[in-house]
Amino acid sequence: MAAGQHNEPSPETFAALYELIGTFNKTGAALAPETRFAEDLNFDSLIVMEFVASVEDKFDISMPLNILPDILTIGDFGVALEKLLSER
Amino acid sequence: MADIFDRFAGLMAQRDALFGDGGRDPFSVTMTEVLSQTEAMIDGHRTILVGTNNYLGLTFAPEALAAAHAALDAGGTGTTGSRVANGTYSGHTELEQALREFYNTKHAMVFSTGFLANAGILSTLxxxxxxxxxxxxxxxxIYDGVRASAAQIIRFKHNDAADLDKRLARLADKPGNKLIVVEGIYSMLGDMAPMKEIAAVKRKHANTYLLSDEAHSLGVLGKYGRGLPEQEGVEEDVDFIVGTFSKSVGTVGGFCVSNHPQFNILRLVCRAYVFTASLPPAVxxxxxxxxxxxxxxxxxxxxxxxxxxxxxxGLSELGLKIASGVSPVVAVVAPDPQVAATFWRGLLDAGVYVNLALPPATPFGYSLLRAxxxxxxxxxxxxxxxxIFAGVATSLGLIEPHRKRLAAG
Known part of the structure; x- marks a missing residue:
């Protein structure tokens, strides 16, 4: 899911994601739209699972695993999240 | 120019850190002679096997050996064909009839392994x-099966029926069917699904079906060995049971049973069924x-x-941490992969074989000695x-020597 295909996620979406990511961020890496989950934040599959569950609960949506392979950065995640919210 | 195997560099480094010193490793354990269901010669040493998933010890059942010998002589070493080509012998249809009678279901489909049964059913259904x-x-x-499925995949928290309920509620307005997938006994820790609660959640939601993988609970749970749904009295609620012949059944192969009237259409569309040679007659x-x-x-x-x-x-009283309650899987938690690997090697050298299970194959990132x-x-x-666990754990400093309870004590 290339971010360029969609509008840039809103500041509110990023703020919510940063807050949720913060609880799982053991590296102390700075959080920005281009921050990568695997390389920069060291998120493994277990942490990804817990993080996705926390996003699902906060926004009361379902986030299928199928979309995860295309998500590399926080910005990608924001785009995918807003798309799911718009389809609700 | 990058080498084709460069992408495994991290894994290779991890392997070499744990086992690169030339000692014994799990990837080269070879049973040179199988002495019984519970003992084998490994590298010339008599070894007690406590990690084979051979729960009932039926690998040498005299009745099964005799039937296998007769079928081997009558039908040959293999069928050389898929179930939908030349690979369905009367033995295969009799086995499916035996499964229908065993589970009291209308339909049964035999696959060539349990892995293929899960991968085939879940990718197709x-x-x-x-x-x-x-x-x-x-x-x-199951992960590989659902990854190949066209459906949307949603995970729920392990053994958490309330979490499942919440996730199903979010999908209430979506028109598609929903399939819940659980296991009777989870293989790594030996913990069981809250099947009654899961079944109740299933009944609550429309267009929702339940599949249970009974790989480790077939033969183990229930008065007649039909697994966790039988033990918990909720067999009516389980729409599909997937299982394997490679654990309690003591051979190899997989199956799916169901009461759904249209179940047999899967024989035409399930690629793991159509495009694999069928099981040999002896099996x-x-x-x-x-x-x-x-x-x-x-x-x-x-x-x-x-x-x-x-x-x-016995292992709890030594002071070792066991990952779950009493079940036919006893998983001892080691502090990290390096200690687990040393622990595993110490047990093998002393004549005990268990499984070494490391993250990411384990829940909670546990490093396990899985018996x-x-x-x-x-x-x-x-x-x-x-x-032997006491001796190795003491030498690793994992337990206090005074807590050691000797076999005679």
């Missing part, structure tokens, strides 16, 4: 508008006989659970296993 809700701790074959004959022994195997189940309690209690019990383990064997 659900379409693009459907949803699969899977327990987060499901087996690799099919042994599986059929052993299903009968499992149905009447109450005494074996009693011995299995007695052995499970004995090992669980599984057999109904025909003797108390003397298990006491020897406990004593």
């Amino acid at each position: 659900m379409g693009p508008d459907d949803f699969i809700l899977m327990d987060a701790d499901c087996h690799a074959s 099919v004959a042994a599986a059929k006989v052993n299903l009968g022994l499992i149905h009447n195997g109450g005494a074996l189940r009693t011995r299995l659970m007695r052995n499970a309690r004995h090992l669980h209690t 599984s019990l057999c109904a025909v383990h003797t108390e003397e064997q298990l006491d020897e296993v406990i004593a």
Whole structure:
């Protein structure tokens, strides 16, 4: 899911994601739209699972695993999240 | 120019850090002679096997051996064909009939392995508008199956029926079918699904089906060995049971049983069924006989659970951390992969074989010495296993020497 295909996620979406990511961020890496989950934040599959569950609960949506392979950065995640919210 | 194997560099480094010193490793353990269901020669040493998933010890059942010998002589070493080509012998249809009788279901479909049964059913059953809700701790074959499915995949928290309920509620307005996927006994830790609660959640939601992988609970749970749904009295709610012949049934192969009237269409569309050679006649004959022994195997189940309690209690009393309650899987938690690898090697050198299970194949990132019990383990064997665990754990500084309970004590 290339971010360029969609509008840039809103500041509110990023703020919510940063807050949720913060609880799982053991590296102390700075959080920005281009921050990568695997390389920069060291998120493994277990942490990804817990993080996705926390996003699902906060926004009361379902986030299928199928979309995860295309998500590399926080910005990608924001785009995918807003798309799911718009389809609700 | 990057080498084609460069992407495994991290894994290779991890392997070499754990096992690069030339000592024994799990990837090269070879049973040079199988002495019984519970003992084998490994590298010239008599070794007690406590990690084979051979829960009822049926690998040498005389009735199954005789049937397998006869089928081998009558039908040859293999079918060389798929079930939908030349690979369906009367043995295969008789085995499916035996499964229907065993589970009291209308339909049964035999696959060539349990992995293929999961991968085949889960990749095929659900379409693009459907949803699969899977327990987060499901087996690799389930993950591979759902990954190949067109359906939307949603994981719920391990053994958390309330979390499943919440996730199903979010999908209430979506028109597609929903399939819940759980396991009767989870292989790594030996913990069981809250099947009654899961079944209640399933009944609450429309267009929702339930599939249980009974790989580790077939033959182990229930009065007649039909697994966790039988034990919990919710067989009516389980729409699909997937299982394997490679654990309690003591051979190899997989299956799916169901009461759905249209189930047999899967024989035409399930690629893991259509495009694989069928099981050899000897395997099919042994599986059929052993299903009968499992149905009447109450005494074996009693011995299995007695052995499970004995090992669980013995290892707990040493001061070792066991990952879950009493079950035929007893998983000892080691502090990290390096200690687990040294622990595993120490046990093997002293004559005990267990499984070494490391993250990411394990829940909670656990590093595990995973033991599984057999109904025909003797108390003397298990006491020897406990004593050897005590010696290795003490030498690693994991337990205090004074807590060591000797076999004779």
